[in-house]
Amino acid sequence: MTTEVVLNQISKKYGKQEVLTDISLKLKPNTIYGLLGRNGAGKSTLLNILTNRIPATSGKVLIDGQPNLNNDDALGKIYLMSEPNLYPTRAKVFQIFRETANFYMGFDFELAHQLTNKFGLNESLRFGKLSTGYRSILKDIIALCVDADIILLDEPTLGLDANHRELFYQELVETYADRPRTFVISTHLIEEIAGMVENVLLIKDGRLALDDTTESLLARSYSVTGPEEKVREYTAGLNVIGHDSLGKLRSDYVFGKLDENRVLPDTVSVEKIDLQKLFINLTEQSDEEGQK
Template identity: 40%
Template sequence: MTHVIEVSHLSKRYGDTLALDDVSLTLEQDTIYGLLGRNGAGKTTLMSILTAQNFATSGTVRVYGEDPYENARVLSRMCFVRESQKYPEDATPRHALRSARLFFPRWDEGLARELVEEFRLPMKTTIKKLSRGQLSAVGVIIGLASRAEITFFDEPYLGLDAVARQIFYDRLLADYAEHPRTIVLSSHLIDEVSNILEHVVVIDRGRILMDAPTDEVRGLATTVVGPGDAVEEFVVGREVLHRESLGRVTSATILGRLDDDDRARLAAAGIDTGAVSLQQLVVRLTQRQSTVEPQPEEARR
């Protein structure tokens, strides 16, 4: 596959706070990525640097093989839908969409109008008077209708109700199928978006904890539940992400795939197994990281 973004040893420091810590990764053409992690993990900082809206302290970023800073050839091929996007004081959604179509060569006006209807967006109301969900809808419409070759969505669902979020997911998948591009979706609703992600990047405290295709992530961890002694004997030598006990029963989430011998051993010991969702895996991985390195007092952006 073709690399559209290449990041090498990227770091970003705000005073004493290290927001990104030696990050290296590549993003491929025509792939839907999930950029997952806790608040303050460094997701927004990373996307801001990739789209030339922030500066790295060290390291390099290449988009289509070029430095994106003040590079119109590159920037015209990207769209960054920020969670905290600012608009002029008297701007309306109509103004925002009219401006957006000037910046994106692949803008689809017909799609934009369809999305306005589906999200029931009041076009003449000033943006400052919109609800949080309506403000998010403005960003979602711009991100989808831009048809930019690389599109970043930073927490696009904030304020959207369940119906509106489903409209976003359905529309994203349908339009991606007809017009493939690279999409990076930053989200806290991990279980809700897990079925649309093709590749998962998990970041915590500015470091990449996981960078793998979603198909490889599924089944990467398993929860085993049974008599405490039997569970403890089984997990010896394995990486335990989480462990809890209630009376004589112990539950342990272990990292690593089970083979046929493992499953036979578990059955013989009366130990049950359960699948670990992507959200549970991300939670356990970040919890494990927190026990390895104490959280600094300064919050990362």
């Protein structure tokens, strides 16, 4: 069974500060999303609005056509793993599993036990005794074991070392293969999720700047490198979203279709760029424009 989530013109204000502006999107079923944006862009706010932890100032969230406001049946189809520690400090790990199962009846205890063994998490420990990393691991395990159709992960690898981060993403992919559903991963470690993310949502200045497949985005993302004068001539009129310089060499980062009729100088090369480089240049673009 799949769940359809639609956001219709979502805006959020705190006093006079507008955090989100007119966000409209539809989450496709059985898809892994990367929710990207700089710190303070509104990613966590958006996830909290999705799960009705905080209200939107305007707009609607529809889950299978039903508003998410005070709708336990609809909200039971979504699970949010977030940074705030919502569990009692004296609760033991196995007790937190049991409590979660009261809300998500299909909680996979067998998988939870397997994952605690793999991550080296003692189920008899109290939540308050766990390190930041192991608190994240516990919340990650719960996210992979609940039976919700939409799993929202807000900085899921906070405090994890490299080995545990790799293990988590490996387990995420395996559980996704066993039971396809929708994952939305909000993280600043873009290079670690680039290989698994099928769709990218980019929040920039509180607005939805991009909603597209990773394949489509990377297919029209390039670096043009060579002598500065030649690079500038070649990229004139193209959508240059950023650049780097080293001595007399320059790299322009282009987002969009290249003009096939342009003649590429022998001293200039064109190469694809990765998701991390694309993100950095797209999100820094407004800063550079503001400084001109």
